[in-house]
Amino acid sequence: MVSFYEIVGRLAVYSLAILLALLLVSLLLGLLLIKKKKLILPHLLLFTMDALYLQFKKVARAFGLSEKLVDAIGIEVRNHLNREKFARTPPSERILVVPQCIRHIRCPARLDAKTGISCKDCGMCIIKDLKAEAERLGYKFYIVPGGSFVKRIIKATKPKAALGVACHRDLNMGMHEISRKSCAVMGVPLLKDGCVETEVNLEEILRTMRLGIEEVAHEASRSCSSSPQKV
Ligand code: SF4
Numbered sequence: 001m002v003s004f005y006e007i008v009g010r011l012a013v014y015s016l017a018i019l020l021a022l023l024l025v026s027l028l029l030g031l032l033l034i035k036k037k038k039l040i041l042p043h044l045l046l047f048t049m050d051a052l053y054l055q056f057k058k059v060a061r062a063f064g065l066s067e068k069l070v071d072a073i074g075i076e077v078r079n080h081l082n083r084e085k086f087a088r089t090p091p092s093e094r095i096l097v098v099p100q101c102i103r104h105i106r107c108p109a110r111l112d113a114k115t116g117i118s119c120k121d122c123g124m125c126i127i128k129d130l131k132a133e134a135e136r137l138g139y140k141f142y143i144v145p146g147g148s149f150v151k152r153i154i155k156a157t158k159p160k161a162a163l164g165v166a167c168h169r170d171l172n173m174g175m176h177e178i179s180r181k182s183c184a185v186m187g188v189p190l191l192k193d194g195c196v197e198t199e200v201n202l203e204e205i206l207r208t209m210r211l212g213i214e215e216v217a218h219e220a221s222r223s224c225s226s227s228p229q230k231v
Pocket residue numbers: 103104106107108109118119120121122123124125126127128
């Protein structure tokens with residue numbers, strides 16, 4: 001007769017085997033996404049990545065892969081899942097949040113406790129161009145000193161869509177947090193991490209910012225012209 005402890009032992013072994021299989025399958029799906037841009041079972045992938053985030057990093061390390069890959073997969077899946085809703089959101093209901101580390105090291109701008117760092121358009125870094133385009137499109141634009149500031153901004157502005165720029169880890173965590181507030185969040189990770197003068201792909205940010213803008217404007221003008229005119 002099988003003893004109680006044997007049953008518990010077997011259950012533990014089976015659970016561990018299932019967990020490991022799930023992690024390996026998800027890691028393979030993630031690699032397929034990053035290397036071949038093929039997205040299979042995105043919801044399962046995202047669920048596993050969020051629920052087993054630390055274990056995922058351990059498995060990635062065990063296979064000689066960078067931990068950054070785990071965050072890159074999370075960002076990519078969220079970008080894919082949120083893209084449509086993001087593109088349908090009018091720019092006036094979107095925010096763009098960039099980290100202070102992309103500023104020039106001699107940036108003259110100062111921190112405001114409510115709105116973050118207020119760019120003075122000195123032109124020493126790409127933020128001047130990002131800010132100009134964000135304002136032209138109608139976004140609310142923020143340069144933030146850290147993740148807790150982002151939470152404060154989200155709470156105060158309640159955007160329907162958000163575009164974030166940050167290092168892989170912060171971006172993945174931030175996107176996870178913001179998605180729970182039914183905000184269509186998209187992200188562009190930094191090309192070079194660090195505390196100062198980090199690097200970003202400006203073209204990718206601009207491309208993402210402009211997602212759906214023409215369609216949203218076209219839709220708005222159609223609904224204006226079809227609404228009854230007052231005589
Ligand atoms: S462009 Fe703006 S953010 Fe960049 S260094 Fe000048 S003031 Fe600072």
